[in-house]
Amino acid sequence: MNITVKVDGTSYTDEVEPRTLLVYYLRETLGKTGTVVGCDTSNCGACTVLLDGRSVKSCNVLAVQADGHEVTTIEGLADGETLTPVQEAFRECHALQCGFCTPGMIMQATDLLATNPSPTEDEVRVGMEGNLCRCTGYHNIVKAVLQASGQPASSGGEQA
Amino acid sequence: MIPPEFDYAAPGTVSEALALLAEHGDEAKVLAGGQSLLPVLRMRLNAPGIVIDISRIEEIKGITESGDAVRIGAGATYQDVLDSALVSEHLGLLHKALTEVADAQIRHRGTVCGALVHADPAGDVGAPVLALDARMVIQGPDGERTVDASDFFVDLFETAVGEDELLTAVEIPKHTGWGAHYEKFVRVSHQWAIIGIAAAVRVEGGTIAEAKVGLTNMGSTPLRATSVEQALVGKEATEDAVAEACAQVGEGTDPPSDLNGQADYRKHVAGVLTRRAVVAAAGG
């Protein structure tokens, strides 16, 4: 079936099988391989993108469901070389190691801060619960989200 | 993993959707937010002939006031409900429970009515909806009918909604001014509830005047702890006073035994958490 989706500012019209998941449409049809697949039960959040501005797990949405809607992926965040505050904070705080969960983390953090611009550490921790990371122990991810919100990192920090 | 092949239809009206259901019978699966259905399809634990996407039906969207109740349409996502001032004001228990559903991304897509029809006993929506005496609005080939929540949940993954019917809305009586708490017990936060306790109480002068308690994952359907509710009436809204009434909440239930806990453990924890949920609901 034919769908039209705006992804990272560009409109695309493509023929897709109804069973095609949005994430595979992004990766394989559009070549947007920045968004990755980490699980098959919608637990890990690595595939998180924004659908009409809100975070969703693109492995848990059919491409046909996105017909007529707008998608933002990790590749659509930075304006040229200018990173978003969340991206900046992830680098600054060393909030990534292997980087596989990172697109999902950044997209979810972007959504979180859009609705709650000054979260507490607890709110960040609960707000990011849908994204799994195996490298960082989350410490620096939480720190990065707080930093991106313009707040100083809370207690507990490293190098006490 | 990639789901098996299926046809797809996105009807624009309820009657179109019903016609499709009538046409395809048990080959059809209804998709609203898809947050429970898609993982099952990806696991290939089902292979429907057609998926009927009801998310584009305008008439079942929205959250409205309906007399003494708040009506939540089948198109309303968890997030829509969480964002609704009507829900915050009148249905504190539902609001609290929905904040515990899965994670933010899932809440942006999944729907309250979808979860009710899915009827997963470990889902967080059934217990508060049951406790709050909701009415289910079901449309089928013979028109609309309303089913009380107490008659809605039939068995594991089974509800009163027939194969040729759609749950189009849930109407939940307002519980304005009630205190509420949903206590979800999990090992890690993205888990399904090991158990959950939905408690709403109306306190008058420090005494519980009315109480409603629903249980998540304490049986093959959401359960209503009516004997606890009755025992709570007239009790002081303090931990000591409610403890005895809550301790036996597991009696007569048949919770599952699985990786996260044996049945007897679930029953024990239910007693502890019911007490805590009631006290929290009462503002203690």
Place this chain on the structure above:
Amino acid sequence: MTAVDDRPAEATHEVGRDRRRKEDQRLITGRTRWTDNMQLQGMLHLAMVRSPVAHARITGIDTTAARESTGVIAVLTGQDVKDLQGSLPCAWPITEDQKAPPHPAIAVDRVAFSGEVVAVVAARTAAAARDAAELVDVDYEDLPAVLELKAAAADEALAHPDLGTNRSATWIFDSAEAGTGGSVDEAIRDADVVVEREFRQQRLIPAFMEPRSTVVDPTGEQFVMWSATQVPHILRLMLAMTLGVDESKVRVVAPDVGGGFGGKLQVTPEEIITFLVARHTGRPCKWTETRSESLLSAHHGRDQWQKLTLAAKQDGTVTGLKVELLADMGAYLGLVTPGVPILGAFMFNSIYKFPAYHFACTNVFTNKTWTDAYRGAGRPEATFAIERMMDELAVELGRDPMEVREQNWITHEEFPFTTVCGLEYDSGNYEAATERAKELFGYAELRAEQQRRRESGDRVQLGLGISTFTEMCGLAPSRVLGSLNYGAGGWEHASVRMLPTGKVEVITGSSAHGQGHETAWSQIVADQLGVPFEDVEVLHGDTQISHKGLDTYGSRSLVVGGQAVINAAKKVIEKAKPLAAYQLEANVDDLEFTDGKFTVKGAGADQEGVGLAGLALAVFAAHDLPDGMEPSLDADATFDPVNFSFPHGTHLCAMEVDTETGASRMRSYVCVDDIGNVVNPLIVEGQVHGGLVQGIAQALWEEAVYDDQGTLVSGSFVDYTLPTTADTISFVTDRTTSPSTSNDLGVKGVGEAGCIASTPAVVNAVLDAIRQYGVDDILMPCTPERVWRAIQHGQAGASRPTAEDAAGHFAEGEPNQDPPGPAGVTGATTTTQEGGQA
């Protein structure tokens, strides 16, 4: 000799700076190259058909329907490839008489675990391959499966009937026999106090975030394999040895790799199969696993029964340690499967001065997914056991657990210290790390709070857990590995290439997958060559670029690979020196090299000297070189370490336990690690944080659970419960510094430290919170249910523990509860002998 000092030695230099990572720009903008991103013209997609049963004979496979399915190009079964596929390699036969079954990539006539590949489908799309895989019709004739470790050790059923036993090998170290210490049996005989405990290391799954993926392109002169692997070099060699392909005809690339933790330290059936199908079809092939496939069939980790007997004097001095292990290999021996428990053999004695030590491990087959390296590999098991034992000893003696540790550990004056295993610990200062940790933790205040909560009968009890750990990392001197029958050396290779523009290319044989080598190596080389950090480009993970290496595992990259980089850089300087002397018209011996420049000694501060960049350009032109000089400054180095490195640290954990539900919550966690000097503190901390959560997850959350049919029932992220942000806390980390003496940088490994140290700290804390209820052990993971049952059981069982009610080891009805076994090993027992019996 030990400097306890947190400041970088020379702040003006790159080493020691918290440089932001070079790797990150791509990763945070989605410009990544995971193997699954590869799309080649005409590429086929593979789907595996896997056995749903644990042990069965394959009596028939009908592939007709699959072959006829739309878009299917090939379907191969074990029968089709049995003469081509060889046997998957095991590079570490631990004994001469080790027993092992052949390990086919595709099962031929028998499957030995649920998840084993029985056929592969190649199709034009991944969906078509998956659809067709479901049409492959396999008939199985069930065979008795052996699933439980002790039952397997007793040969109750055979995982591989042809072997005649499930026991693969028994490996023993005895300090009396080795001449490195006394006799444990004598120590036990003569002890005032003997503490005997049995612990279970549950089965874990590495669960790297990037599912495994392999692409093979057979269309060029070489077969090119891209794979999500930690070990491209080893993989290339093993492909050649297993499949009989010339090594020179195989190129392996590890592009962006999304985590490994030992889980990608493997030569997998799927890599072999993808290679075979690509060769068979002549077309590029891709296999990418699903998460559930990964949990089911990528190798698992840990899985041991540990029985420990500790002998001590009444005053608390330890006199001997006896360790008896049963280790579950699963169904096959993978790349280093048998050696994993042996990596722990020399670590049970840890930081303590045991005069006598005995270690015996029996490796056992079961019909489960095979086990292999998982972060720490052998050392977390050892650390857990000894740190639990030190607590048990303290309880037995009625002493503070920290005090008992202090009494027995190697003091800082005693380094270098040769242990009862014969290892030489080069440096360390346990006192300093512990003192700092206690200060950051508020040890005394927390103890006071614990006392208050106990006295008031608070529903929420507080427990403090200690783990004073060390580990051996940086695999390792090749001669030591040789003495352990390990199939390879422990060296690492590096090259430094001077480009004509003055930029520097560094080629490293260690293959990063999240560790930040590009950044750290750039810092090292920038200091060595005096070039800007930005001018260094680090290349790795492609056997055609980095032709030689032993890859990344065992916290070896920096201590071994980093030293190789330094050695290569030093050679560059040596090669440049004659040219510099020539240009400066000076004697080679009169030159000195600082900050990227050669100058003449004693010629004053205002001399210009010649820079390395200029020399590189001069060499490129080669117009005017000293007579006989080769026109190149490039240099290679292969470094074989003289010793392991021995990081250590003190980890303190406070857990709150809800005694009504058994739920526990981490209140605070402090760790002070001593990993010697530090190249990049930011990266080091990140490694520590990540390790901590993996170790904490073993204590609290994770377990691979099989049902009685041998099906992995924690087979998705729904049930294999990784923790999230909401389940974890922010940590307090700090460091003390005792530079290693075995490398120029004075560094020690850090990749596994957090994971090795944290598990016992957490379990000790949970136990400390509820010991007053008669609890002295809880199986991991310490789920709320287990904790609650332990409290109930402890209270019911009054104060005298017996073998049976020790510790909820054998809670009936719970998953993975091995009953007191046929091996006859009892649960925890404590015997206190009065002095003077000897």
Place this chain on the structure above:
Amino acid sequence: MAMELHHTFTVAATPEDTWALLTDLEQVGGCFPGATVTSATDEEFTGNVKVKLGPIGVTYQGEGRFVERDDEAHRAVIEGLGKGLRGLGNASAKVTLQLKPEGEGTKADVTTSMNITGKPAQFGRGVMQTVSDKLLGQFVECIEGKLTG
């Protein structure tokens, strides 16, 4: 995963009449929820079972037969083995029947056990355990219904 369910009930018919019905494989096989018996002889039957429960819809194809049958002692063991379609893995069920006279009627002891391997067992919080319990319950109810109804 394995489940076992033990069930006892009494029937107002004689053991002989009850035995005749209980050893009719078409009747017994057809009692399994979602089962269709496609062929049956005195000794064995073939058919398929469609398990449809909420989101899950899986089909097993298989056969069943007596592994033990003692017409004198009124004891029989029937085994069914199903192969899941679409690579699902296998399901097997074993039904042990024992009839004893009780007063005018018959006391029936039915022990049913079920094993499921592969994907349905691997996924989803042990839900299949509950599902199987439920299926076995319905199966025995059906048998009881046929005998007592």
